[in-house]
Amino acid sequence: MSDARHSTGLLSRREAIGRAAGGLGVLASFLGHEAIGAVEGEPVEQSGAASSMGLPTIPSWRTELRALAPNVYAYVQAGGPDGYREFIKESRLQYDNLSVSNAGLIVGPNSALVFDALGAPLHAKTFIAAAKEVTGGKPFDRVVHSHHHGDHTNGTQFFMPAEVVSHDFCRKTVAAAAANIKPGTKFAKREAWADGTEDRILVPASTTFSDRQTYYYGDTVVELFFVGPAHTYGDVVAYLPQHRILFGGDVVFHYVTPAVQSGHPSRWIQAMDRLLAMNIDVVVPGHGPLGTKKEMAETREYFAIQGPEARKRFDAGMSPGRAAADIDMGKFEGWTNPDRAAWNLCRWYEEFKGTITPENDQRVQREAVEEYLALRAARRG
Amino acid sequence: MKKRGVLGTAASMTRRDALRLGGGAGLGLVAALGVPVSLVDAEAQAPSPAAGRRPSIPSWKTELRQLAPGVYAYVQAGGPEMYRTFIPESLNQFDNGSVSNAGVVVGERDLLAIDALAAPLHAKAFIAAATNATGKTFGRLVNTHHHGDHTNGNQFFLPAEIVSHEFCREEVLRAIASREPGATFGKREFWADGTEVRVAAPPVTTFPNKISYLYGSTVVELLFLGIGHTWGDIVAYLPQHRILFAGDLTFNLVTPSVHNGHTTKWIEVLDTIMAMDVDTIVPGHGPIHGKKEVAVLRDYFVILKREARKRFDVGMSIGRAAADIDMGMYEVWTNPERNVRNVLRLYDEFNDTIVPAFDSARNNVALEEYRTLRAPSSGRTR
Numbered sequence: 204m205s206d207a208r209h210s211t212g213l214l215s216r217r218e219a220i221g222r223a224a225g226g227l228g229v230l231a232s233f234l235g236h237e238a239i240g241a242v243e244g245e246p247v248e249q250s251g252a253a254s255s256m257g258l259p260t261i262p263s264w265r266t267e268l269r270a271l272a273p274n275v276y277a278y279v280q281a282g283g284p285d286g287y288r289e290f291i292k293e294s295r296l297q298y299d300n301l302s303v304s305n306a307g308l309i310v311g312p313n314s315a316l317v318f319d320a321l322g323a324p325l326h327a328k329t330f331i332a333a334a335k336e337v338t339g340g341k342p343f344d345r346v347v348h349s350h351h352h353g354d355h356t357n358g359t360q361f362f363m364p365a366e367v368v369s370h371d372f373c374r375k376t377v378a379a380a381a382a383n384i385k386p387g388t389k390f391a392k393r394e395a396w397a398d399g400t401e402d403r404i405l406v407p408a409s410t411t412f413s414d415r416q417t418y419y420y421g422d423t424v425v426e427l428f429f430v431g432p433a434h435t436y437g438d439v440v441a442y443l444p445q446h447r448i449l450f451g452g453d454v455v456f457h458y459v460t461p462a463v464q465s466g467h468p469s470r471w472i473q474a475m476d477r478l479l480a481m482n483i484d485v486v487v488p489g490h491g492p493l494g495t496k497k498e499m500a501e502t503r504e505y506f507a508i509q510g511p512e513a514r515k516r517f518d519a520g521m522s523p524g525r526a527a528a529d530i531d532m533g534k535f536e537g538w539t540n541p542d543r544a545a546w547n548l549c550r551w552y553e554e555f556k557g558t559i560t561p562e563n564d565q566r567v568q569r570e571a572v573e574e575y576l577a578l579r580a581a582r583r584g
Numbered sequence: 585m586k587k588r589g590v591l592g593t594a595a596s597m598t599r600r601d602a603l604r605l606g607g608g609a610g611l612g613l614v615a616a617l618g619v620p621v622s623l624v625d626a627e628a629q630a631p632s633p634a635a636g637r638r639p640s641i642p643s644w645k646t647e648l649r650q651l652a653p654g655v656y657a658y659v660q661a662g663g664p665e666m667y668r669t670f671i672p673e674s675l676n677q678f679d680n681g682s683v684s685n686a687g688v689v690v691g692e693r694d695l696l697a698i699d700a701l702a703a704p705l706h707a708k709a710f711i712a713a714a715t716n717a718t719g720k721t722f723g724r725l726v727n728t729h730h731h732g733d734h735t736n737g738n739q740f741f742l743p744a745e746i747v748s749h750e751f752c753r754e755e756v757l758r759a760i761a762s763r764e765p766g767a768t769f770g771k772r773e774f775w776a777d778g779t780e781v782r783v784a785a786p787p788v789t790t791f792p793n794k795i796s797y798l799y800g801s802t803v804v805e806l807l808f809l810g811i812g813h814t815w816g817d818i819v820a821y822l823p824q825h826r827i828l829f830a831g832d833l834t835f836n837l838v839t840p841s842v843h844n845g846h847t848t849k850w851i852e853v854l855d856t857i858m859a860m861d862v863d864t865i866v867p868g869h870g871p872i873h874g875k876k877e878v879a880v881l882r883d884y885f886v887i888l889k890r891e892a893r894k895r896f897d898v899g900m901s902i903g904r905a906a907a908d909i910d911m912g913m914y915e916v917w918t919n920p921e922r923n924v925r926n927v928l929r930l931y932d933e934f935n936d937t938i939v940p941a942f943d944s945a946r947n948n949v950a951l952e953e954y955r956t957l958r959a960p961s962s963g964r965t966r
Contacts, residue, residue: 313743371796410795410796411795412791412796414792419789419790
């Protein structure tokens, strides 16, 4: 425990636990298989293995294709203390959720739209199999990329032929990454991810927009709009106004530490303000279980807490890795993948220096993570 | 040349009579109610190539013309020699009414259509021509705006995805709602055989400003450039080929119609087009053109607005104003009676009462007055 924490006015651990405990009544799983309308919650049995650090644990959530409204489905992939091993067999990090993302499905009279394509062949194929049961075999006519990261775009090839849609920036970035793949490269064999035979193929968007796009799937209105820069410089979300459902892509993280490694922290807060002002009942995050505005607000809170703390340490000349290790993120310390704080501090520092661009300096970020992990390990040991 | 089909009625008076009633000739003369009957003076108000005789416009034929690899314009015939291809008896000088143009962009799997034309026989001929030329079928249709001469053919492109500006979709839905279920296209030679049932085919994808598609390696940008011919016009711009499918934002040799539009804002849109990197423009009506014709269209609006303003300021009625304004070279364009509705829309701008909807009733009153004043017996021939 760093004395610097108290002197900078951060919550004591006791205060942090007290505050977070109230929020744990919120749930990760919902009543009924065909939940329609406002989402109701029931308390989830907390994992028996409480954190050895005494931090409140986050809930766990399972993989499922969940109906949110007629013709509207969320596909959530498992995570949390009891769920993460479905995908990540040995975790180096707390409840590792890395690249385990969510998707969305909207079914129209003749075809279906997919929001995000997941990060691995077996993820995509499992989703497609589950989707086919509810689409009755209607073709996927459209795949929307919420942003360019591989855990949302690697699976696109398995939905072809379909129109791929994204923001201009996302398309450019995916196209550049696609061009860098040596033909014949395969996904490495990995249990629950890839069987080792699938070619690495990235399909960039052929249709792009820069602000808003509306699709009418039968009676279901689907509005895509750009909210970047936030998690990246090409973030789009999908909003269904009739059902007040938001597919947030990686602009929203529930119980998974938000990552801004190629995004813009301050503008992300503004994006959250915009979304929180909207009429939304159900939120499908890019990572984590379904939630409501309450969970969505926590993404904003994460950065709202971190920004001022980052600034203090920047001004004091602390390296980003050390600063990340030094900042007590309160209840967020119990979320998965907390070491992302190191990436996030690198981006805050770029903002403070006035040098932030869409590109992320991978070397600097790697070093920051190493420093963070070393300092946090030392603290525990 | 003699105007065709202008209604002459017993109530018409010669211009000479009208002037005498007003007590004089020339600028600013005043009739009984203090309103001038004419502001025409010796000076022509719009450029006139030769005193007393105006050369006719050229004619153009129906054709699917390739503009670039994978890019075609579909122009429907018009002008003095060709207008009868669609309108055997012209009511309105080489009537071009609802005889519109379209476009095609070829993709790897299917085609993009720009606009769907006004009638079953037009749409079917276009689709057949495009399929013959490319061996592919339409997967997507863009409506440049909601008017029937660009959207009535939508149903013949289904199951293609139909894309438009947000405003356009709303207007198409409104038109669909006003139709009787099971209505058919009225039988009309060269337009419909009378058996085709109208099927609702509104846009299912909309956007407010810009969307970009990739057809093969050809970029097609759909852009909203501002209010102009309607409140929801979009153009299809192909930057690599410097081609613009302008929809009804440009008219070439055909009098433009502002009935659902806004003249001043339309001029601004034309300025935007003039500043774009464009060589070839496919208009909503008339033959394919370039930036020169955009400037000509802009001048039409600038001159009409200037002349309408003068007459508005002295309280002249719309019909009389439209009859009184000599639009010079533009008088030989097709469908010149549109000047009436265009003056009406300008008056609404001047009154600050302009809205997207068109007041047909008011226009009909003005059109009556215009026709009376322009009747051959009135002495004003064109």
